[in-house]
Amino acid sequence: MNLWQLVLTELKAIVSDKAIAVTLFGGVLFYSVLYPLPYLHQVPTEQQLIVVDLDHSSLSRQLIRHADASAKIQVIGQVGSITEAKRFIETGKAHGLLVIPEGFRRDLLLGKGVTLSYGGDASYFLIYSAVAEGLVSAGMDAGKQVQLIGMLAQGKNPKEAEQNLNSLHLNSVPAFNPSLGYTPYVVPGLFLLILHQTLLIGTGILGAGQWRSRSYWQQVSPLQLVCGRILAFMLIYMVFTSFYVGYCYHWYKVSIQASFGLVALWLLPFLLATAAAGVAMSTLFTRRDLPTQVLLLISMPILFVSGFVWPIALIPEPLVLGSQIIPAVPAIMGMLELNQMGASWASVLPKWLQLWGLFVLFFGLAILGIKRRVRALAELNAS
Amino acid sequence: MAKSPSEQTHLRESKPLNKAQNAAHPASSGIIALVRRELRALWRDPWQLALISYIPMLGILCLWWLFSAGLPRQLPVAIVDQDHSQLSRMLTRQLKANPVTEPRSFTDLSSAVAAMQQAQVYAVVVFPHDMKKDLLTGHKPTIDVRYNSQFLLVGKLLSSQIQLSLGDGLLQVAGIKQLMTGTPKSQVAVNLSPVKSQTTALFNRNNNYIGFLVPPVLVALWQLLSMLVMANSLNRELHLNAAQSEEGISNRLTEHFWPKVLAKILLFTPILMLQGGFILAWLYLYLALPFAGSLALLLFAQLIMLLVVWSLVLFIFVLMRDSARVISFCTALFAPAFAFMGITFPTHEMPQLAQWWRLIMPSSHYIESHVSVVSYGAAWPTLAQQLSSYWGFIGLLPLIYLLATKLLPMTVKAQAEAAEYDAVPLPTKGQ
Numbered sequence: 001m002n003l004w005q006l007v008l009t010e011l012k013a014i015v016s017d018k019a020i021a022v023t024l025f026g027g028v029l030f031y032s033v034l035y036p037l038p039y040l041h042q043v044p045t046e047q048q049l050i051v052v053d054l055d056h057s058s059l060s061r062q063l064i065r066h067a068d069a070s071a072k073i074q075v076i077g078q079v080g081s082i083t084e085a086k087r088f089i090e091t092g093k094a095h096g097l098l099v100i101p102e103g104f105r106r107d108l109l110l111g112k113g114v115t116l117s118y119g120g121d122a123s124y125f126l127i128y129s130a131v132a133e134g135l136v137s138a139g140m141d142a143g144k145q146v147q148l149i150g151m152l153a154q155g156k157n158p159k160e161a162e163q164n165l166n167s168l169h170l171n172s173v174p175a176f177n178p179s180l181g182y183t184p185y186v187v188p189g190l191f192l193l194i195l196h197q198t199l200l201i202g203t204g205i206l207g208a209g210q211w212r213s214r215s216y217w218q219q220v221s222p223l224q225l226v227c228g229r230i231l232a233f234m235l236i237y238m239v240f241t242s243f244y245v246g247y248c249y250h251w252y253k254v255s256i257q258a259s260f261g262l263v264a265l266w267l268l269p270f271l272l273a274t275a276a277a278g279v280a281m282s283t284l285f286t287r288r289d290l291p292t293q294v295l296l297l298i299s300m301p302i303l304f305v306s307g308f309v310w311p312i313a314l315i316p317e318p319l320v321l322g323s324q325i326i327p328a329v330p331a332i333m334g335m336l337e338l339n340q341m342g343a344s345w346a347s348v349l350p351k352w353l354q355l356w357g358l359f360v361l362f363f364g365l366a367i368l369g370i371k372r373r374v375r376a377l378a379e380l381n382a383s
Numbered sequence: 384m385a386k387s388p389s390e391q392t393h394l395r396e397s398k399p400l401n402k403a404q405n406a407a408h409p410a411s412s413g414i415i416a417l418v419r420r421e422l423r424a425l426w427r428d429p430w431q432l433a434l435i436s437y438i439p440m441l442g443i444l445c446l447w448w449l450f451s452a453g454l455p456r457q458l459p460v461a462i463v464d465q466d467h468s469q470l471s472r473m474l475t476r477q478l479k480a481n482p483v484t485e486p487r488s489f490t491d492l493s494s495a496v497a498a499m500q501q502a503q504v505y506a507v508v509v510f511p512h513d514m515k516k517d518l519l520t521g522h523k524p525t526i527d528v529r530y531n532s533q534f535l536l537v538g539k540l541l542s543s544q545i546q547l548s549l550g551d552g553l554l555q556v557a558g559i560k561q562l563m564t565g566t567p568k569s570q571v572a573v574n575l576s577p578v579k580s581q582t583t584a585l586f587n588r589n590n591n592y593i594g595f596l597v598p599p600v601l602v603a604l605w606q607l608l609s610m611l612v613m614a615n616s617l618n619r620e621l622h623l624n625a626a627q628s629e630e631g632i633s634n635r636l637t638e639h640f641w642p643k644v645l646a647k648i649l650l651f652t653p654i655l656m657l658q659g660g661f662i663l664a665w666l667y668l669y670l671a672l673p674f675a676g677s678l679a680l681l682l683f684a685q686l687i688m689l690l691v692v693w694s695l696v697l698f699i700f701v702l703m704r705d706s707a708r709v710i711s712f713c714t715a716l717f718a719p720a721f722a723f724m725g726i727t728f729p730t731h732e733m734p735q736l737a738q739w740w741r742l743i744m745p746s747s748h749y750i751e752s753h754v755s756v757v758s759y760g761a762a763w764p765t766l767a768q769q770l771s772s773y774w775g776f777i778g779l780l781p782l783i784y785l786l787a788t789k790l791l792p793m794t795v796k797a798q799a800e801a802a803e804y805d806a807v808p809l810p811t812k813g814q
Contacts, residue, residue, distance in 0.1 A: 019707035030715060038722050038737040044729050089585065090759040095729075097585075113573040115581050122584035123758045125595055127729050129539055132582050143578035150577075168518060168553055169525040172542055174532035175499065175507075182728055185535040205707070289618065289710045290430060293611050296714050297442065300604060300721065304449050310592075311505070311537050313459070314452035319445070333502070340533050343500035 001220055006228035007235070009216050014206060014232065019288065024202045028240050031194050032248050035186075042181035044130045046074040050085045050094040053078050057105035063116075063142045067098060072134030089121055096120040096131035108146050176255060176341050183252040188340055189308045189332045191244045192270070196328040197299050199237055199271070200278040203229065204291025207282025211373045218377065222370040226363060230275040237271050257342035266338055266348070269355035270331040276362035277327055283369025306332040330354050413632070417639070417646035420632055424619060425650070434612050435651075439658045442604050443665065446597065453593045455540055457485040461495040461504040464488065468515035470556065474526075477552035478508070483544040499531060506530040506541045508549075518556070586758035587673070594672045595726070598757070599750055601662045603721040606746045609655045609689055610713050613696040616647050618706035625798060636795050640787060648693055652686070659685040667757070675760030681753060684766060688749040691776050695745065698779050701786040704794045720746045726754075748772050 001009070014020050049067065053060050068075040076094055079085050088094040099117040107114045118135045120128035152158060177184045206229075210217050217225055245263060249256060258266075285291055304310055305323040312320060312333075323329045334351035337343040425431050460478060464471045478486045487504060489495035498504045509527040511517075517524040528545055532538035554575050561571045587594045620643065623634035632639065663681055667674040696713060703709045722728075723741040730738065730747075741747045752769045755761040761769075 019711060022708070022711055027711075027715065031719070034740070035719050035722060037740065038725075038728055038733045040734050040737070041732050044732045047729075086585075090755070090761070108577055111570065111573055111577075113577055113579055115579045117581045117583060119583045119585045121758075122587035122590055123595065123754050124726060124729055125590070126727065128584060128590075129543075133543070136580060136582070139578055139580045143576060146577050147574070150574075169523055170528065170546060170549060171525050172528040172530070172546055174538060174542070175529040177532040177535065177538075180532050180535065180539070182535070185533065287430075289615070289706050292707075292710050292714055293430075293434075293615075296607060296611070296718060297438065297604075299718065300600065301442070301445055301449070304446070304600075307502075308534055309536065310450060310596075311455065311458065311534060312502075313457075314455060315449055316451065319449055336533060337501055341500045341502070341531070344497070347497065347501050 001216065001224075003224065003228055003231070006216070006220055006224060007232045010206075010229055010232035011235070014202065014236070017206065017209070020202050020205050023205070023292070024198055024236065024240075027198050027201075028194065028244075031198075032191070032244065035190055035194070036183050036252055039182040039186055042179065042183060044126050045071050047072060047096060047127055047131050047134070048076045048094045049073045049096045049098060049131060049135075050088045051075055051078045052080070052082055052085050052097060052099045054102040055100050055104040059105040059108065059142070059146075060100045063100060063104075063138065064098075066141055067135060067138040070134035070138050072130045073138075085119075089119075095124070095127045096135070098135055111150070178255070179253075181253065184254045184340075185308075187252045187254050188249065188336055189306060190303070191248060192332050192335055193299065193303055193306070193328050195237065195241060195244060195271075196274050196302075196331070197295050198240075199233060199274045200281060201292050201295050203233060203275060203278030204282045204285060204295070205288050207279060208285035208291055209288045211283070211286050211377065212380075214377070214381075217370075218374050222367045222374065225370055226276070226279055226366045229279050230272065230363075233275045233278070234271055237275070241267055241271065254340070256339055258339040262345060263335075263339055266335060266352065267331075269352060269359055270327055270335075273327040273331075273355050273359040273362060276359050276366055280362045280365040280369055283366070283373050302326055302328055305329060308332065308336060324354070325358065327355060327358050330358075413639070414642055414646060414649070416630065416632060417642055418650050420629060421616070421646050421650045424616070428615070428619075431612065431615055434608060434615070435654050435658075439605070439608055439661075442608075443601055443658075443662060446600050446604065447593070447665070447670075450593055450597050450600075453591050454589070455537065455592070456482050458483060458506075458537060458541060459504040460484045460486050460541065460545065461489045461498055461507045462486045463490075463492050463495050463507065463509045465512045466510045466514040470515040470518065471510040473555075474510065474549055474552045477548045478545065481544055481548045483540060484548065499529070502531070502534070505534065505537050506545060508545060586675075591672070593666075593670065594757075598662075598666060598753060599721060599724050599726045599746075601666075602746050602750060602753065603724070605655075605659055605662060606688075606692060606720055606744075607717055608658065609651075609692045610696055610717050611710075612651055612655065613647065613693055614700065614709050614713050616651065617644075617696065617700045618709055621704065621706055621794070621798075625795060636798075637791050640791060644697065648690075652689060652693075655689055656682070656686060659689070672757075674757055676756035676762070680756050680761075680763070680766050684749055684752040684756070684770065687770055687773065688745045691745040691748075691773055694776060694779050694783065695743075698783050698786070701783055701790055704790060717744065720744045723747055724750045726750060742772075742775065745773075745776075 014024070051064055051067075053064065064075055064078075067073050073096075079088070082097070082099060085094070085097040085099075089097065097119045099119075101114060101116070104114050104116075116135075116139050118132060118139075120131040122128045174180055220228070245267065282291065302323070305315060305319055306329050307315065307320075330351040334348045334355075338345070338348050425435075462475055462478070464475065475486050475488075478484045484506075486508075489498065492507075492509065495504070495507045499507055507527075507529045511524055511526070514524045514526070526549060528542070528549075530538045530542045530545070557575055558571050561574060562568065566574060584590055620634075620636050623636075625633075625635040627634050660682060663678055663685075666672050667678065695716075696709075699712050699716075700709050703712055723733075723737065723744055724747050725733070725741065730741065733741070748769070751772075752761070752766055755765060755769065
């Protein structure tokens with residue numbers, strides 16, 4: 001059997017095995033829709049806010065209108081006390097509260113400082129930050145207006161007053177993910193992880209189902225088998241990866257900075273290392289239902305340790321070092337640097353070489369593992 | 384086979400539960416024998432044993448360890464100081480004083496940008512040339528801040544903290560200016576910011592990420608474990624030789640199917656509740672995260688969630704009746720549970736389709752009770768109201784019964800026919 005016949009046999013074995021076909025073709029398609037589904041609206045807007053207005057003045061009403069005008073906030077009503085407002089939050093009808101103190105307008109006009117209180121439900125961080133951002137900007141706006149009126153009343157030239165208020169401009173702009181959207185944040189890393197996990201499951205199930213019975217796998221040398229199997233999965237995953245990185249990234253509005261050639265060059269050792277890791281891992285199993293379970297359980301830890309959800313600087317060092325052996329971990333970080341943040345090829349080169357190193361390591365382990373399986377089967381048949 | 388001491392204690396523990404069930408169930412006489420049978424199966428399966436013992440421990444502790452920093456601190460920020468004035472140094476010190484940011488000096492912009500692209504720093508602050516001069520002469524200089532929003536969590540935090548630090552520093556400058564023009568000192572602070580704001584985080588008061596992120600992550604893990612344990616245990620019934628029997632209990636799938644399922648539930652519910660209880664004890668007793676309600680309520684909510692997970696797995700099992708397919712289908716259903724919980728991204732901002740899909744997952748029902756008990760200190764009435772959101776799953780029970788009576792005999796027949804061809808069915812030995 002030459003290599004191409006072997007690849008063809010492998011492809012047949014993959015497609016005719018229902019469990020693998022469902023995981024690869026069904027899983028990859030299904031997850032490409034399901035995972036980003038909750039995040040399609042990108043940014044939380046119009047969070048419900050309840051107002052406790054103890055002042056009842058023209059200025060407090062203006063402040064409420066300003067808050068309501070903010071894209072992040074929707075004022076749903078006013079109540080008489082903070083305890084009542086808290087009830088609204090506990091029942092989920094509101095997510096934040098604004099307290100305007102008694103004498104708000106009078107104190108301001110008299111030139112005494114006043115304090116506005118905002119409260120947000122920090123059990124949900126994204127809501128909390130949206131409410132806080134919206135209210136702080138509305139409050140600052142109101143403050144500036146009062147200041148301006150005060151200065152004009154003191155007889156200052158309007159232009160000078162304006163300049164006194166904003167003497168320095170703070171130009172704070174998000175880089176890389178300009179819309180601060182949620183899918184451009186989650187999708188690039190998550191989709192590489194889905195490719196990684198399904199590829200490992202596919203190779204795992206295929207191997208686990210074969211080791212206990214004679215078939216084509218022991219008629220070729222372990223080296224040939226590993227090459228043939230990796231090649232067969234590479235053929236399938238080239239299509240999947242093109243679909244994910246090409247079409248889905250575009251569809252989910254992920255910002256893209258690297259060229260096609262560089263991305264392809266980056267993904268090549270990732271897929272090779274993952275396929276080799278899958279073959280190596282598959283020699284540990286003889287039960288077909290186990291690879292899926294093991295990989296399901298470790299997918300959440302891999303996602304968090306890869307460093308785009310929770311900054312790597314804060315993850316304990318041993319976990320970061322230990323996770324470097326998983327192909328997805330350097331691949332996700334490198335891909336983000338290269339494709340989403342526009343780093344130069346030279347700066348991601350160490351990670352690229354690391355992926356090649358992982359490929360060599362797992363390739364060797366795969367050959368050793370298959371040799372062990374050949375011996376085990378021979379012993380089983382002999383006894 | 385000799386019984387280990389732990390096995391015997393399990394048996395003893397499950398007895399009182401059995402008595403309660405005995406009265407209700409007609410085939411109850413053999414229920415203890417059936418539970419024993421499950422225990423023997425569990426003991427012989429290293430993977431199932433791992434799923435109930437060291438895997439949950441390792442998983443829970445590792446995931447907690449990952450987030451154990453709790454509060455993002457000392458995130459590196461690149462400072463490009465082109466001004467080299469007393470003002471720019473004062474602002475840098477201001478950033479250094481903020482616990483969240485740790486300024487690192489870069490001599491030119493391009494090296495700072497390169498560091499940001501490699502995620503070595505999470506933000507860049509540029510103090511422009513002649514910033515102080517422009518400020519003093521009444522031109523409006525611009526301080527540029529770029530933060531890395533590809534890492535959304537870090538980026539948003541840095542953006543607000545940098546603005547806060549710089550804004551505070553600039554206020555001091557403006558204050559000196561006012562003093563020079565002869566404003567009385569007591570008036571300066573009010574003139575600068577007449578409206579002060581006080582932002583209070585309700586419930587998770589110090590914005591701790593352990594309290595925010597770790598409970599839903601662990602609940603998602605726990606749900607996966609419960610699903611796998613039950614699915615494996617049910618799948619085992621498919622691989623048994625139907626013609627044989629074990630201590631008087633037939634291995635045929637259709638024989639005593641419901642008592643067998645009941646025995647599994649009786650055995651695995653206490654074990655999984657121990658894991659769930661461990662999560663709560665670890666977070667709220669050992670780590671002493673703020674906790675407003677009562678743990679007993681949460682345990683009850685966990686129990687209900689577990690029963691719903693069981694019924695979902697049972698439904699998928701009677702529908703598929705093939706071990707690999709049951710596992711793949713359950714995996715497809717439960718793997719994205721975390722994204723749909725609505726903790727990281729609010730539920731009411733999800734598209735309608737996602738909100739419907741969310742209701743299929745027991746964890747998203749549970750997490751609402753979890754938040755309201757932990758944060759708001761909800762009591763029984765609120766909890767009961769929240770638990771009623773499971774009502775849709777009640778419709779599953781007659782469906783399971785119907786499918787089981789219709790489909791399981793078909794599988795048994797097919798297996799019997801297949802057994803005539805190959806003599807030996809698949810062995811169930813692990814790995």
